[in-house]
Amino acid sequence: MKKNYEEYVASMRKIADVNYAAGLLSWDKEVNMPPKGAAIRSQQVATLSGIAHEMFTDKKFVENLETLEKNKKKLKLPQRRNIELSFKSQQRSNKLSTEFVIRNSKIVSEGYHAWLKAREAKDYNLFKESFRKLVEIRKEECELVGYENHPYEALMDQFEPGAKVADLDILFADVKKQLIKFTKKIATYKQVDDSFLKKKYPQQKQWDFGLEILKRIGYDFEGGRQDISPHPFTTNFGSSDVRVTTRVDERNFGSMTWSCIHEGGHALYEQGLPISEYGLPTGNAVSLGIHESQSRLWENNVGRNLPFWEANIDLVKKYFATNLKGVGASKFFKAINKVSPSLIRVESDELYYHFHILIRYEIEKGLLEGTYTVDNLNEIWNAKYKEYLGVDVKNDAEGILQDIHWAYGSIGYFPTYSLGSFYAAQFYAQAKKDIRGLEKQIAAGDSSKLLAWLRENVHKHGGTYTSEQLCKRITGEGLNFKYFMSYARKKYKMVYDM
Amino acid sequence: MKKNYEEYVASMRKIADVNYAAGLLSWDKEVNMPPKGAAIRSQQVATLSGIAHEMFTDKKFVENLETLEKNKKKLKLPQRRNIELSFKSQQRSNKLSTEFVIRNSKIVSEGYHAWLKAREAKDYNLFKESFRKLVEIRKEECELVGYENHPYEALMDQFEPGAKVADLDILFADVKKQLIKFTKKIATYKQVDDSFLKKKYPQQKQWDFGLEILKRIGYDFEGGRQDISPHPFTTNFGSSDVRVTTRVDERNFGSMTWSCIHEGGHALYEQGLPISEYGLPTGNAVSLGIHESQSRLWENNVGRNLPFWEANIDLVKKYFATNLKGVGASKFFKAINKVSPSLIRVESDELYYHFHILIRYEIEKGLLEGTYTVDNLNEIWNAKYKEYLGVDVKNDAEGILQDIHWAYGSIGYFPTYSLGSFYAAQFYAQAKKDIRGLEKQIAAGDSSKLLAWLRENVHKHGGTYTSEQLCKRITGEGLNFKYFMSYARKKYKMVYDM
CATH class of the missing domain: 1.10.1370.30 (Neurolysin; domain 3)
Known part of the structure; x- marks a missing residue:
């Protein structure tokens, strides 16, 4: 399992490099970026996020992770924990189809803009219909992801x-x-x-x-x-x-x-x-x-x-x-x-x-x-x-x-x-x-x-x-x-x- | 050719997104980065450069580019020029094997460190042997890349x-x-x-x-x-x-x-x-x-x-x-x-x-x-x-x-x-x-x-x-x-x- 684990680590670090680069693009956007840079910057962040996602769902990476998960008893604590957690993330994202992810990001984008307008107008009614869609797709996500006792746990699990x-x-x-x-x-x-x-x-x-x-x-x-x-x-x-x-x-x-x-x-x-x-x-x-x-x-x-x-x-x-x-x-x-x-x-x-x-x-x-x-x-x-x-x-x-x-x-x-x-x-x-x-x-x-x-x-x-x-x-x-x-x-x- | 060209453009833009992200990592390194960030930052830049290179040499991308190059007469000026220039870059990088690229980056890295030391000591002799290797691999590059009249042209061509x-x-x-x-x-x-x-x-x-x-x-x-x-x-x-x-x-x-x-x-x-x-x-x-x-x-x-x-x-x-x-x-x-x-x-x-x-x-x-x-x-x-x-x-x-x-x-x-x-x-x-x-x-x-x-x-x-x-x-x-x-x-x- 040593070689498998090393391969896993190398991939995870590359994924982190890409995510941290996206993080710097976002930090820079808040702190330094001149206003005209906004449109291209969003596109650049999206490209990097997409690449990180592709790397995490790459067939070879996934197969290796599955092998490690099956053999995790051979691994010691920090290693075993890494495999468990990565496998868990993998499982979660596998349960969400590409169609779902795209639909979700569209609803989120619309929701965000509706919220901006509604807040400006101090009127919840302008946000209501977008929020309805946001709540519906979260409910859908709960069912797709699954939970033990309460649907709320399926969502909280990402944060806590x-x-x-x-x-x-x-x-x-x-x-x-x-x-x-x-x-x-x-x-x-x-x-x-x-x-x-x-x-x-x-x-x-x-x-x-x-x-x-x-x-x-x-x-x-x-x-x-x-x-x-x-x-x-x-x-x-x-x-x-x-x-x-x-x-x-x-x-x-x-x-x-x-x-x-x-x-x-x-x-x-x-x-x-x-x-x-x-x-x-x-x-x-x-x-x-x-x-x-x-x-x-x-x-x-x-x-x-x-x-x-x-x-x-x-x-x-x-x-x-x-x-x-x-x-x-x-x-x-x-x-x-x-x-x-x-x-x-x-x-x-x-x-x-x-x-x-x-x-x-x-x-x-x-x-x-x-x-x-x-x-x-x-x-x-x-x-x-x-x-x-x-x-x-x-x-x-x-x-x-x-x-x-x-x-x-x-x-x-x-x-x-x-x-x-x-x-x-x-x-x-x-x-x-x-x-x-x-x-x-x-x-x-x-x-x-x-x-x-x-x-x-x-x-x-x-x-x-x-x-x-x-x-x-x-x-x-x-x-x-x-x-x-x-x-x-x-x-x-x-x-x-x- | 319209669809082929659109595909080419989409890929090129993603490659640019990655390269510009690497560019921001480098800008930030010069302007903002705290000293302890240096080691990881170099690795992050290298990862992004590697990804951009993989995208540019991706089989599907290359095949599409070759198709466009063969049919470039059907394209109008700015499009045709893009294909010509991208194809030229492609050809150049195809002539340099992965072995060459890795060997080169090792020689460059050693050369840079030798130069730092030599400049500090104000002594060219400390740089000489590294510089010899640098010159030799450039000569090798000239022969690999090819030139019309003079080997120097093979190198200048990247800049002018x-x-x-x-x-x-x-x-x-x-x-x-x-x-x-x-x-x-x-x-x-x-x-x-x-x-x-x-x-x-x-x-x-x-x-x-x-x-x-x-x-x-x-x-x-x-x-x-x-x-x-x-x-x-x-x-x-x-x-x-x-x-x-x-x-x-x-x-x-x-x-x-x-x-x-x-x-x-x-x-x-x-x-x-x-x-x-x-x-x-x-x-x-x-x-x-x-x-x-x-x-x-x-x-x-x-x-x-x-x-x-x-x-x-x-x-x-x-x-x-x-x-x-x-x-x-x-x-x-x-x-x-x-x-x-x-x-x-x-x-x-x-x-x-x-x-x-x-x-x-x-x-x-x-x-x-x-x-x-x-x-x-x-x-x-x-x-x-x-x-x-x-x-x-x-x-x-x-x-x-x-x-x-x-x-x-x-x-x-x-x-x-x-x-x-x-x-x-x-x-x-x-x-x-x-x-x-x-x-x-x-x-x-x-x-x-x-x-x-x-x-x-x-x-x-x-x-x-x-x-x-x-x-x-x-x-x-x-x-x-x-x-x-x-x-x-x-x-x-x-x-x-x-």
């Missing part, structure tokens, strides 16, 4: 392999039961003052400060860089070149700072993946949920916590002395953790955030089960926002049309955002147990032991384990919402002097 | 299709006869004062000024951008995205300014190529010589001429008021055209430049003919520099090791630099005839009619005609050195008050 609706139902029941109660309790306390975060924070100073913060959390600029793009993202072309982007809003200090730390957390994960497994599943992240756990851990558990600002209050005041006159670490910490319901997911605080996800999860599941239809989905959306967040949606642009995911026909993705926060809380609780004096170190400006712990426990394994296996290896149990609640209770007790 | 040694011999005999005499004459006149060009020109101001100048010559920033890289270059990913790079030397005003205009000239050509012929030979430049004619025309015939600085002296003085106090257009014009022999090709003035090329041409031809060997080539080099330029080469780094071309085993490329200048002079002379009051327009800050003339006469044809055909279409005759001499005599008469 092995995720079960039964588990998510328990998690989101906890969110509903415990978090709604908790946010209602918070609302009875005096609101914190975050007015100084809305002063003018000059572009260039924010940029310089962001780079400084990225360095402080351990992001390696020898193997990455930061640029400006309309929507912050992290991308990589192998773990030796992992790039982040951010945006600057001069009237909103948090917009850039937490995007830097959030994307920085994603990037630290990518920079820690084993380069020896380049192009192979075990060289990639486990899942979107685990990826998000890394960004959220740095953004929230570290970056929105008091110790981090005890360490960095002088730095931030060096950059923004006037705006932050008289603001100490504690006042700063409270301001950046203000809790209040908002209509827009990406502007939400750490707690209300999960109601945004809960609503999308309920709607997506309902669409697949047939309990909801697209017909009046904006009304259902608005009612849920009233019920869970107590806010009135004034128009569809700030309601059902706010996120791009459904416009691309992407269903089953949203839950990974909440999973990320919950995994983050559980991992961080374990890190505090494993690293003596962790928060004292962070308060002294040293998060290197935390990074080393993440490298050792999460990053270096790449995709060797499932999310569940990884969580059990690290914390001794599966994902448990109690860690998030306990983290939240402790934090907001301080923030609101509860 | 159809170029003949007999023609170049005449050109360079003219260079020797007329230009040496002319530079000797200039040397008897009082040297011009260019000391103010060596003052400190701050980085940021140079950068801003460079962008301004690029705009003024008509470079379209909606379809391009400028960045910093160690060695200036122009690259494109289709004619809708054509990028230039430059470098800034604070103690040398000219370094950035003329690199901007030079690369800008290349870029104007690429931006003017027909996007409808994307991926096809007729959508590409004719040859490196014609490409260089476009950069040199803007750099020298326009950018180092008096009218251009009559238009722009106020602009440059706005940026660098102190440095240029008391300097008018005429004084500025004289300073930027100072003639004096130098050891380094890329730092040379417009006249001595061609002795640098002459020397390389004589040596390359001599190596192929066997009249020179690599054994004592540095001594031959030094003797020629003494003879033609009257300068002493102190070490091999500023002598035979200065250029990268031979390190890559690239022989037959250098003459295109001189051809570029000579074509430029001839085209510019014609433009002056065709556009009434051209230099008055330029002196008034308007070079748009010149650009329109180049678009119409050169750019829009892409690779439809050969260099010779194009030159005859535009000027009524083949390339003629007299236009360069006449341009030079007129210019330096003013510069040196002859």
Whole structure:
């Protein structure tokens, strides 16, 4: 099997080369490309994606993979896992005919354009019929791909392999039961003052400060860089070149700072993946949920916590002395953790955030089960926002049309955002147990032991384990919402002097 | 043939997509890539190049191309020309076995590393044995590829299709006869004062000024951008995205300014190529010589001429008021055209430049003919520099090791630099005839009619005609050195008050 495996590795690496090249074309499109380059660029990306697909479905490659799958017991763990995961991807794509793939990409393309127009006009009705087709083809996909318990699992599996609706139902029941109660309790306390975060924070100073913060959390600029793009993202072309982007809003200090730390957390994960497994599943992240756990851990558990600002209050005041006159670490910490319901997911605080996800999860599941239809989905959306967040949606642009995911026909993705926060809380609780004096170190400006712990426990394994296996290896149990609640209770007790 | 031609076009465009993606990987490497990304990046570029090669030598593609070649009389001009040129490339690559290609790339890779070391140590002997292998495999290539009159033509054909040694011999005999005499004459006149060009020109101001100048010559920033890289270059990913790079030397005003205009000239050509012929030979430049004619025309015939600085002296003085106090257009014009022999090709003035090329041409031809060997080539080099330029080469780094071309085993490329200048002079002379009051327009800050003339006469044809055909279409005759001499005599008469 040695030769077969080597052949498999060589092909996978070539496929990765092509996909990473397509990734660079896309990164460049967001960051550098002059406007006239757009049309040809899309064509170039499509050509590369097509070539990567052809390589992955090449007859010789597939036969070799099947041979390896049949003989996988002869392989050791990382090798065996690679074969299993590649074979699984292969099986999934085999179940989708070329006709289906072409039809899907046509529906997605139409859907995206309809969504753009509908959002512009703030009118869900302009998106409705396209969305109907998108939902129908997703349902079709569920049946083609197959599932054990619930069609939703067939879709989620692409983002969070092995995720079960039964588990998510328990998690989101906890969110509903415990978090709604908790946010209602918070609302009875005096609101914190975050007015100084809305002063003018000059572009260039924010940029310089962001780079400084990225360095402080351990992001390696020898193997990455930061640029400006309309929507912050992290991308990589192998773990030796992992790039982040951010945006600057001069009237909103948090917009850039937490995007830097959030994307920085994603990037630290990518920079820690084993380069020896380049192009192979075990060289990639486990899942979107685990990826998000890394960004959220740095953004929230570290970056929105008091110790981090005890360490960095002088730095931030060096950059923004006037705006932050008289603001100490504690006042700063409270301001950046203000809790209040908002209509827009990406502007939400750490707690209300999960109601945004809960609503999308309920709607997506309902669409697949047939309990909801697209017909009046904006009304259902608005009612849920009233019920869970107590806010009135004034128009569809700030309601059902706010996120791009459904416009691309992407269903089953949203839950990974909440999973990320919950995994983050559980991992961080374990890190505090494993690293003596962790928060004292962070308060002294040293998060290197935390990074080393993440490298050792999460990053270096790449995709060797499932999310569940990884969580059990690290914390001794599966994902448990109690860690998030306990983290939240402790934090907001301080923030609101509860 | 319609369907065959359509199939051919579709394949060629996909190949172009892959090659342009590889081009972006390379551009990014020079401009953006963090240092740790280098190893994987080289592998990614190699994979894409390999894929493009496989596509171009794919059996179905080749058979279709052969069918089209056999039936090319049924095709009209741009189509027929595409088939001819693609078939020619195909034939050339068919003559080189895979074994040859692999052996060549190994020798080139070793040669490049040996050259790096040798240049570092300023010792040609460290490069000699690698260079011997490079020359031997080029000779082998000449025999494999075949040629009509002289082996050198087999190599030149890749850069300047159809170029003949007999023609170049005449050109360079003219260079020797007329230009040496002319530079000797200039040397008897009082040297011009260019000391103010060596003052400190701050980085940021140079950068801003460079962008301004690029705009003024008509470079379209909606379809391009400028960045910093160690060695200036122009690259494109289709004619809708054509990028230039430059470098800034604070103690040398000219370094950035003329690199901007030079690369800008290349870029104007690429931006003017027909996007409808994307991926096809007729959508590409004719040859490196014609490409260089476009950069040199803007750099020298326009950018180092008096009218251009009559238009722009106020602009440059706005940026660098102190440095240029008391300097008018005429004084500025004289300073930027100072003639004096130098050891380094890329730092040379417009006249001595061609002795640098002459020397390389004589040596390359001599190596192929066997009249020179690599054994004592540095001594031959030094003797020629003494003879033609009257300068002493102190070490091999500023002598035979200065250029990268031979390190890559690239022989037959250098003459295109001189051809570029000579074509430029001839085209510019014609433009002056065709556009009434051209230099008055330029002196008034308007070079748009010149650009329109180049678009119409050169750019829009892409690779439809050969260099010779194009030159005859535009000027009524083949390339003629007299236009360069006449341009030079007129210019330096003013510069040196002859």
